[in-house]
Amino acid sequence: MSESYKGISTQNYIAQLSIDCVIFGYQNGTLNVLVPKLNFQGDFWGLPSGFIYQHEDVDQAAKRILEDRTQMKDIYLEQFHVFGNANRNNAEFMSSLLAQNPQLQGSKEEYDWFVRRFVSIGYYALVDIKKVKPQTTPIDERMEWVDINQLPNLLLDGKEIIAKALQALRANFDDHLVGYNLLPETFTMKELQKLYETIFDKPFRRNNFQKMMLDLNILDRLEKQFTGAANKAPYLYKFKEI
Amino acid sequence: MSESYKGISTQNYIAQLSIDCVIFGYQNGTLNVLVPKLNFQGDFWGLPSGFIYQHEDVDQAAKRILEDRTQMKDIYLEQFHVFGNANRNNAEFMSSLLAQNPQLQGSKEEYDWFVRRFVSIGYYALVDIKKVKPQTTPIDERMEWVDINQLPNLLLDGKEIIAKALQALRANFDDHLVGYNLLPETFTMKELQKLYETIFDKPFRRNNFQKMMLDLNILDRLEKQFTGAANKAPYLYKFKEI
Known part of the structure; x- marks a missing residue:
């Protein structure tokens, strides 16, 4: 199980700031992303994500979350955009999710920020699917590789985040010769x-x-x-x- | 005077998250940036910056800060990178600055986050220098257009932020035909x-x-x-x- 969701408190983490990872993998002519199906009634999917420790570089946090979720080291990783609309608020869903997952429950103060709007920093990663060992967190039912042309029901602006990541990948593709990662x-x-x-x-x-x-x-x-x-x-x- | 520094409290703003603007203007073969000299003993300069209201889109906050600082509308503005190293901590400087500026002082709780590490979202803007009316905030002595090849003593990672903005501007220049703004x-x-x-x-x-x-x-x-x-x-x- 991933370490990403241990001790969610503002003492440990920067409040209201998260990281979303779009993990691209390529196989048999299909571009895929690795996404978790959430451990919650209904068909809800997310992106591999996490928070930033108070004394941790943002880029380092992204690296940690990604390594945690894939069990891979030295992954090609690129920060591409910040998603910060005021309506990125999942209060109802997050409250239910917390209620269903006793291991996430703490004092109200500790989790107050958890149901507010999140500003999320998007990173995309390019990995060799065969080398990835997908890891779930307490809020995931399972992780799956899905074709970017057949995305499931993603929470919030998940589809926009993936679309923007693909746009950034295309823009970087020739300049940075990142294809070798795939x-x-x-x-x-x-x-x-x-x-x-x-x-x-x-x-x-x-x-x-x-x-x-x-x-x-x-x-x-x-x-x-x-x-x-x-x-x-x-x-x-x-x-x-x- | 700019509105950007009124009521700095976590009730109003997202804590530990800021916006830094690199405002480019072009004149007589020189690329300039608009930067404030800070109202503080010594030769310290910053970038036009501000915070995000709890119920405000991040892009909207950038637009507000920029309009506030330039008195211009409909400015070309592009988010380009997040700066989030753990050492982006200006506690000593900020404490002194707060002490020198009574209008910024409130209860300790309100300003506690103000002296922690900031994660800052960088936006660059392209403006017609002749149309800008630079506005100071309570912490600025004055604003100046300076040649990007002769930058003054910028706080923290200010020079890195400007360098990264220039890199993003170059990458976008042909694709997005943004030159007309200059x-x-x-x-x-x-x-x-x-x-x-x-x-x-x-x-x-x-x-x-x-x-x-x-x-x-x-x-x-x-x-x-x-x-x-x-x-x-x-x-x-x-x-x-x-």
Whole structure:
């Protein structure tokens, strides 16, 4: 179980400020996000989230929450936007949720801020799905990878947060060459093209795509192994060491 | 005097969360930021900043603070980053500042959060310097436009915030065509080139620059007035209506 929800008190945490993580993973031509189904009557889903300790850097808090939820280290993580509308208030839902989860209950003062409006700092992460071991918190029933085109019933502005994360991912994709976080170590040009087509939700022409990638000068082409069948196998590439 | 510092209490504001504005203005080939010299012994400068009312959208708070400080409406404003290191703590300075400014003093409970670490949401604004009427707050001695290459002694991570704002401005500059916020309504190609050279801190070749701008298809060229001298005057351009 995740550590993220231990001791929710204003002595420990900055009040009314949270972190929401959009954890992207790519598999078989689908871009997925890792989301918890909440341990609450009805079909409610959230984003992996948490709070910031009084003596903790915000970026460090995001890293902690993410590592906690995935059991992975050194994840690619990018702060992308703050969500702070005055109506980000979940008082009714949060009150019920607290009532159902005795382990979250404390003195009224300790939890007063918990039912107020939250300003939330969005981070997106890029992970290799195969390496993630999803961890639940006391308020989760389970965690699931879901296709970003088939999102479940997300609380509050969850869908807006995911949409904005995708927008930021696209804007960063070429500049920061972050694609390697979503692929195995070696891959074919066709697999790389499929990843781009999935992220940008549009087709690329094969020749143009190959030229664009080679012009970026970020790929190393591996030598083919000399075997009888290898001649017909496509070249494998990997990202250059930076 | 600005309204931004009235009634600083956790009843009114979200604790430990602030907004910092980087207000960019362009004049005579120089990119400037509008910064307050603080009303405090020594040479301390800040950024125009403020807090978020409990029932106010974060974006709205940024707009309010900015309008309050510039007496301008409809300013181009963009959220760009959150600054949340654990050492963003100004307790000593803030305590002295409160002691020097009786109008800021209240009960200890009301101001306790004021000397803790602040997480600050950065917004940058692009304004026409000639239209701004800088307003001070009770903690400011005066406001000044300063060249971003000759910044004064900024408190805390002020320089980092400005550097990050400039980075975000550059990243957005072509995509969002925000340059028009920094220029008069009509301008010559040479003036536009000078703006780009100032923002990106590098020279452009005249022919390449003109071609790049015309290819973007964002400019309207105005017809020259037919006068004897006009033939030698350069063409004037303006940005297309969107």
